[in-house]
Amino acid sequence: MTRAKVSMQELIRRRRRAAFVGRRDELRLFRANFEVPPEDDRHRFLFHVHGPAGVGKTSLVRELGQLATERGALVAYVDDAVPDLPEALGEITAQFAQQGRTMKALDRALAAHRHRIHEAVAAAARAPEPDVPSAGSVALARAGVVGLGMVPLVGAFSGVVDTERVALRAERLRARFRTPEDARLVLEPERALTPVLLDELAGAADAAPWLVLLLDAYERTAPFLDRWLHDVMTTDRYGDLPANTVVVTAGQRPLDPDRWEGAADFAAELPLRPFTESEARGLLAAKGVTEEPVVAEVLRLSGRLPVLVSTLAETGPAAPDDVGDPSANAVERFLRGEQDPARRTAALDCALPRRLDEEIARAAVGPGADGTGDDSAELYAWLRTMPFVRPDRRGTARYHDVVRAPMLRLRRNTAPALWSAGHTRLAELYTRRREALDEELRGAAGRPWMRPEWRALRVDELYHSLCAGPRAALPGVLREGIEACRFDTAVAREWARVVADAAEDTGAEHLRVWSDDLGDALADDTLGALRALELLLARAGFDDADRVAAHNEHGLRLFHLGRLHEAIEDHERALAIDPGDPWGHHGLAVTRRALGDFDAALRHLAAAEEAAPGAE
Incomplete structure (x- = not known):
C-alpha cells in the first residue's frame, strides 16, 4: 500500500507541535469552546491572551490556530506586519483563499480602495487621461462655461489660458475629486469594507463549522483594530457577524476596560504568566536537560519565562556553571553554548x-x-x-x-563604532532596495508612501539611519513625516513608529520626547495625521520649503475633513512663504471650487499651471 506523501513543511510543523509544552488549561478551555454551541451562554466568542514579552503568546496563538484547524475551522492569522485595517482584511482574504475559500467581493472592494487612494490622494501623479479634452468640455469652455457647476469664465481669466487647456484642466479636476463616497472610501475604509467582509464571512460560515480570526501582537495593532473589532462584535453598525466566528487577540495588556466593559458575558481573558515549575521542567526534559542541579539553575535564571527557558536549554548545559550566574550578562547566557x-x-x-x-x-x-x-x-x-x-x-x-533588547544594549554600550557602522550598512542596503523599487515604479500613478511595499523599505531605511546617527538623521526623518501624514493616520503611525523604535533601541532622550509626543498626536484615528503635522510645524525647525509643504498637507487634511475655510488659511500661509508654490495655488483652487467660488478657483488653477506646467 502506497503511503501518502507528506511535505517537509508539514513534518516540521508536526515536530514543533509535538515540542509544544504547557498552557494546558488555556488549550483545554479553547478546545472545549468548540463543543458548546454559540447559542449557549457558556460559549465564548472572544479569547484575549495577554502577558509580558517572552511569555509565549505567539506560540500559544499558533497552537490555538492548529486546534481550530483540526476542528474544520477556516483560520486567519494577522500580526503587526499589517499597518492598517485594509491590509489586515487583505491578510484574512488571502489566507482563507489558501484554505479553499475565496472572498471575491472583498478582494474587489480592497482593489477599489487602493484604486481610490491612487485617484483621490496621489495628486502628484498623472492618472491615465486623454491628451485632449472631450468635445463637450471644449464646447462648454468656448461658450464661456466650464466644469461641473457651469462655471462662468470671467474675461480676465479667459485670456490667461487657452480654451482647450481650461477644458482639460476642468476634466482633470473633475476626475480627481469625484464624490463624498470616494473620499470616505479613502478616509474611512472601515465603513466601505467591513460590510463586505461580513457578507463574505456569512457565506464562509455556511461552508465551515467555525471561522477563527487570530489577531496577534495586539499591543501594536489595537490602535487601528480594537475600536473596529468592538464595533463589529457588539454593534449593528456594519451588519451581522456570523455566530460561529471565534476571535483570538493576543497582546501585552488586558483588554481596554472602558471599551470592553461588560465583555465578560462573551469573552474569556487568558492571562499568561511564566511557566509553572512543572511546565518549565517539561520543556527542559523535552530538550534533554534533566540533571537536577542544571534544571534548578535554568529555572532560577530564566524566571521560567518560556523564551528564556528554551534559549538556555538549547545551549545543552551539563552543569550549573554552564548555565551562567545571576550577574552574568544576559547575552552571554544566550550564547554560552x-x-x-x-x-x-x-x-x-x-x-x-x-x-x-x-x-x-x-x-x-x-x-x-x-x-x-x-x-x-x-x-x-x-x-x-x-x-x-x-x-x-x-x-x-x-x-x-x-x-534582541539586551543584545542591542550590549552592542551599543560596548562597541559604539560597530553599532554605528552596522546600522549605516543596513541603512545603505535599504536605500538601494528602495531606489530599485523607485526605478520599477517610475511613471506609475501614486505617491510612494501609499504603497505598502515601498513603505516597508523606507521605514527600515529611516530606522537604521536614526540608530546610526540619532541627531544627524532626525531632521530628515521628521521631514519625511510631511509626506507620511498626507494619506491617513495609519500610514503616519508607521512613520512615527520608526522614531519610537529608534528611541527605544538607542536610548536617545530627544528621540523619546518626539516618540511620546507623536504617539499622543496620532492617538486619534480621525485627527491624528492633522495633529502630527501641527506638531511638526511647531517644533521640527523646518526650512521654508518644508514649511510650505507641511502647510499644504495640513490644508489637504482639513479639506478632506470638510474644514474648508481653515484649509484656505493653510494654503495662504504656504503662498505667503513662497508666492510661486504650485501646490498652494492648487490647494486653493480645489478648496475655492468646493466653496462655489469658481472664479477664484480658476485663477489659482491657472497660477498653478503657470508655476508648474503639466504638473498633476
Missing part, C-alpha cells in the same frame, strides 16, 4: 536589523576577513536554528524581543 567567535559576533551583529534575510544578515555582519562576507549564508543558516530567532510570514526571520 556557542564557542565559535565568528558566530557569537554574528549573533550580535544580526540583532541590529528588525528582520532578517540572507542579504540583510550580510549587511549586518559586514565583510569577512577577506573583505567579501561570503560566509554570511552559513551564518544566517545557523542563526535560523537558534531558539530566539523565529520565522515570519514574509519569509524572513526575527529575533525575539526579549533576546
Whole structure:
C-alpha cells in the first residue's frame, strides 16, 4: 500500500507541535469552546491572551490556530506586519483563499480602495487621461462655461489660458475629486469594507463549522483594530457577524476596560504568566536537560519565562556553571553554548536589523576577513536554528524581543563604532532596495508612501539611519513625516513608529520626547495625521520649503475633513512663504471650487499651471 506523501513543511510543523509544552488549561478551555454551541451562554466568542514579552503568546496563538484547524475551522492569522485595517482584511482574504475559500467581493472592494487612494490622494501623479479634452468640455469652455457647476469664465481669466487647456484642466479636476463616497472610501475604509467582509464571512460560515480570526501582537495593532473589532462584535453598525466566528487577540495588556466593559458575558481573558515549575521542567526534559542541579539553575535564571527557558536549554548545559550566574550578562547566557567567535559576533551583529534575510544578515555582519562576507549564508543558516530567532510570514526571520533588547544594549554600550557602522550598512542596503523599487515604479500613478511595499523599505531605511546617527538623521526623518501624514493616520503611525523604535533601541532622550509626543498626536484615528503635522510645524525647525509643504498637507487634511475655510488659511500661509508654490495655488483652487467660488478657483488653477506646467 502506497503511503501518502507528506511535505517537509508539514513534518516540521508536526515536530514543533509535538515540542509544544504547557498552557494546558488555556488549550483545554479553547478546545472545549468548540463543543458548546454559540447559542449557549457558556460559549465564548472572544479569547484575549495577554502577558509580558517572552511569555509565549505567539506560540500559544499558533497552537490555538492548529486546534481550530483540526476542528474544520477556516483560520486567519494577522500580526503587526499589517499597518492598517485594509491590509489586515487583505491578510484574512488571502489566507482563507489558501484554505479553499475565496472572498471575491472583498478582494474587489480592497482593489477599489487602493484604486481610490491612487485617484483621490496621489495628486502628484498623472492618472491615465486623454491628451485632449472631450468635445463637450471644449464646447462648454468656448461658450464661456466650464466644469461641473457651469462655471462662468470671467474675461480676465479667459485670456490667461487657452480654451482647450481650461477644458482639460476642468476634466482633470473633475476626475480627481469625484464624490463624498470616494473620499470616505479613502478616509474611512472601515465603513466601505467591513460590510463586505461580513457578507463574505456569512457565506464562509455556511461552508465551515467555525471561522477563527487570530489577531496577534495586539499591543501594536489595537490602535487601528480594537475600536473596529468592538464595533463589529457588539454593534449593528456594519451588519451581522456570523455566530460561529471565534476571535483570538493576543497582546501585552488586558483588554481596554472602558471599551470592553461588560465583555465578560462573551469573552474569556487568558492571562499568561511564566511557566509553572512543572511546565518549565517539561520543556527542559523535552530538550534533554534533566540533571537536577542544571534544571534548578535554568529555572532560577530564566524566571521560567518560556523564551528564556528554551534559549538556555538549547545551549545543552551539563552543569550549573554552564548555565551562567545571576550577574552574568544576559547575552552571554544566550550564547554560552556557542564557542565559535565568528558566530557569537554574528549573533550580535544580526540583532541590529528588525528582520532578517540572507542579504540583510550580510549587511549586518559586514565583510569577512577577506573583505567579501561570503560566509554570511552559513551564518544566517545557523542563526535560523537558534531558539530566539523565529520565522515570519514574509519569509524572513526575527529575533525575539526579549533576546534582541539586551543584545542591542550590549552592542551599543560596548562597541559604539560597530553599532554605528552596522546600522549605516543596513541603512545603505535599504536605500538601494528602495531606489530599485523607485526605478520599477517610475511613471506609475501614486505617491510612494501609499504603497505598502515601498513603505516597508523606507521605514527600515529611516530606522537604521536614526540608530546610526540619532541627531544627524532626525531632521530628515521628521521631514519625511510631511509626506507620511498626507494619506491617513495609519500610514503616519508607521512613520512615527520608526522614531519610537529608534528611541527605544538607542536610548536617545530627544528621540523619546518626539516618540511620546507623536504617539499622543496620532492617538486619534480621525485627527491624528492633522495633529502630527501641527506638531511638526511647531517644533521640527523646518526650512521654508518644508514649511510650505507641511502647510499644504495640513490644508489637504482639513479639506478632506470638510474644514474648508481653515484649509484656505493653510494654503495662504504656504503662498505667503513662497508666492510661486504650485501646490498652494492648487490647494486653493480645489478648496475655492468646493466653496462655489469658481472664479477664484480658476485663477489659482491657472497660477498653478503657470508655476508648474503639466504638473498633476
